[in-house]
Structure formats: C-alpha cells, structure tokens
Amino acid sequence: xxxxxxxxxxxxxxxxxxxxxxxxxxxxxxxxxxxxxxxxxxxxxxxxxxxxxxxxxxxxxxxxxxxxxxxxxxxxxxxxxxxxxxxxxxxxxxxxxxxxxxxxxxxxxxxxxxxxxxxxxxxxxxxxxxxxxxxxxxxxxxxxxxxxxxxxxxxxxxxxxxxxxxxxxxxxxxxxxxxxxxxxxxxxxxxxxxxxxxxxxxxxxxxxxxxxxxxxxxxxxxxxxxxxxxxxxxx
Numbered sequence: 001x002x003x004x005x006x007x008x009x010x011x012x013x014x015x016x017x018x019x020x021x022x023x024x025x026x027x028x029x030x031x032x033x034x035x036x037x038x039x040x041x042x043x044x045x046x047x048x049x050x051x052x053x054x055x056x057x058x059x060x061x062x063x064x065x066x067x068x069x070x071x072x073x074x075x076x077x078x079x080x081x082x083x084x085x086x087x088x089x090x091x092x093x094x095x096x097x098x099x100x101x102x103x104x105x106x107x108x109x110x111x112x113x114x115x116x117x118x119x120x121x122x123x124x125x126x127x128x129x130x131x132x133x134x135x136x137x138x139x140x141x142x143x144x145x146x147x148x149x150x151x152x153x154x155x156x157x158x159x160x161x162x163x164x165x166x167x168x169x170x171x172x173x174x175x176x177x178x179x180x181x182x183x184x185x186x187x188x189x190x191x192x193x194x195x196x197x198x199x200x201x202x203x204x205x206x207x208x209x210x211x212x213x214x215x216x217x218x219x220x221x222x223x224x225x226x227x228x229x230x231x232x233x234x235x
C-alpha cells in the first residue's frame with residue numbers, strides 16, 4: 001500500500017471515528033502519535049546498531065589488528081547513544097570509525113579501500129603528511145559525515161572556508177580513507193582531505209586511478225567537477 005495523502009487519511013479516520021464514542025477520539029489520536037514516535041525511535045536505534053556492527057565486521061574482514069578493532073568496539077554504546085540524539089540530512093553517514101596513522105599506517109589502511117576486486121594503494125610518504133585540524137590520538141569516531149557531494153568542484157581553499165562557515169569540520173587523510181572503506185563514495189567523486197596537508201601547498205586526495213583506489217596529493221588551489229571535500233559534524 002502506498003503512502004496516504006492527507007485527504008485520504010482524513011477519510012479513513014472519519015470512517016473509524018464513526019464507529020466509536022467521540023470522547024475516545026482525542027485520546028486515541030494521542031496514543032497513535034505516541035506509538036508512532038516510539039516505533040520510529042526503535043527503528044532508528046536498530047539502524048544505528050546495524051551500521052556499527054557492519055563497520056566493525058568490515059574492519060575484521062579487511063585485516064585490522066584485533067587490538068585496534070577492540071578499541072573501536074568498546075565505544076559501541078557511547079557512539080550509538082550520541083548518534084541517536086542527532087539528526088542527519090539525507091545522504092549523511094551517522095558515524096565512521098577512524099584509525100590514526102600512528103596506530104595503522106596509510107600503507108596498511110589503503111588496501112582496505114576496495115573498488116570491486118581492486119584494493120587501494122598509495123605511494124605518498126606518510127612523513128610528509130600533517131594535520132591542520134585537531135583529531136584524537138587513539139582510534140575514534142566521526143559523526144554526521146557529508147561525503148563531499150555539496151563541495152563538488154570547489155578548490156580545497158574554498159571548500160575549507162565554506163565548511164568552516166557551516167560550523168563543520170574538515171576531514172583528515174585517515175578520515176577520508178575511512179569514508180572510502182565504509183561507503184561507495186568513489187563511485188560518485190574523488191575526495192580531498194582538506195584537514196591534512198602534504199607539504200604547504202598540497203592536500204591528500206582519494207580517487208580512482210583507472211579501476212583501483214589511490215591516495216595521492218593535489219594542489220590546494222586546484223579542483224575539477226568530479227573532485228570534492230568531505231566534512232563531519234564532530235569527532
């Protein structure tokens with residue numbers, strides 16, 4: 001059955017109300033609203049639990065060392081509670097697990113990014129990468145993640161300004177890698193890590209080089225229609 005429009009719903013309710021004492025109508029409507037609200041909350045909670053468990057399963061499947069997975073797994077309750085209290089615009093990811101490069105290098109994390117049977121790779125020197133945002137030192141989660149669709153075609157410099165104006169946070173290179181591991185963002189566009197730098201005038205970029213995912217660098221003042229910058233609401 002399709003969704004009822006307002007007039008169709010009113011017609012059905014009139015038919016139901018005609019079969020009961022008018023004094024029951026207001027109480028019944030209030031109870032129905034309460035029930036719908038509780039069901040919606042239960043569904044949201046279940047969806048968040050499912051997302052969390054799927055992400056942990058992905059990390060296990062792609063060979064993340066058990067101690068790192070355990071550090072992320074033990075945050076389950078607090079992550080779900082925090083995400084449950086938030087609202088998300090269409091297309092935004094409620095949360096993503098992030099592994100700092102001090103725990104697992106970009107050489108180890110990039111093969112976790114997949115495009116079909118192709119595993120990601122990078123030839124970037126990790127010692128040249130620095131963050132220009134503050135991120136936790138231990139494995140953590142980012143919340144309310146926008147994959148960059150709204151920043152398509154913007155240079156990193158411009159995207160950085162717009163993201164800050166929105167009250168949001170730029171993603172680092174390991175946060176962008178996480179986005180590539182747990183979503184299909186690369187099927188839509190490339191993603192620049194505006195929260196990190198490779199030297200003073202370049203930023204890391206995650207993209208498809210032919211059929212395989214690659215982490216490389218791009219200039220701060222360069223961009224194309226298929227490139228973007230992702231952001232999150234909080235860490």
